[in-house]
Amino acid sequence: MALDPQKSVPDLLSDLVRQSSSLVQQEMQLARTEVSEKVSKLGAGAASIGVAAALLMAGVVILLQAAVALLVSFGVSTPLAGLIVGGVVALIAYILLRSGMNAMKADSLMPKRTTEQLSRDATMAKEAVR
Numbered sequence: 001m002a003l004d005p006q007k008s009v010p011d012l013l014s015d016l017v018r019q020s021s022s023l024v025q026q027e028m029q030l031a032r033t034e035v036s037e038k039v040s041k042l043g044a045g046a047a048s049i050g051v052a053a054a055l056l057m058a059g060v061v062i063l064l065q066a067a068v069a070l071l072v073s074f075g076v077s078t079p080l081a082g083l084i085v086g087g088v089v090a091l092i093a094y095i096l097l098r099s100g101m102n103a104m105k106a107d108s109l110m111p112k113r114t115t116e117q118l119s120r121d122a123t124m125a126k127e128a129v130r
Contacts, residue, residue, distance in 0.1 A: 064089065 007015075064085055071081035 067085045068081045
């Protein structure tokens with residue numbers, strides 16, 4: 001855009017406001033488009049995770065059935081083999097559940113270093129005021 005020496009200062013300011021407004025509108029449209037693309041990718045990723053989880057569950061069930069069949073082939077009765085495999089899986093699930101619950105306790109989520117730093121800063125500020 002060439003500077004027109006015939007334009008007055010109010011005209012130049014008016015052009016500046018108009019072009020700035022247009023630029024902001026274009027930037028907002030670009031941001032909306034970009035967010036829309038990201039949301040689409042996120043949805044596709046979530047769908048893939050859902051399908052993978054379903055297939056993983058099916059695979060785990062088949063592997064557990066194979067473990068029961070293996071125990072039966074070693075001479076363990078079918079009901080006892082099912083109880084053994086089910087008990088081991090339940091124990092593993094319980095351990096993972098407790099571990100996850102401990103990781104999610106409020107104490108473990110508290111930003112301890114930041115809290116300590118803020119406390120030190122407050123103490124230093126009080127001492128500086130005295």
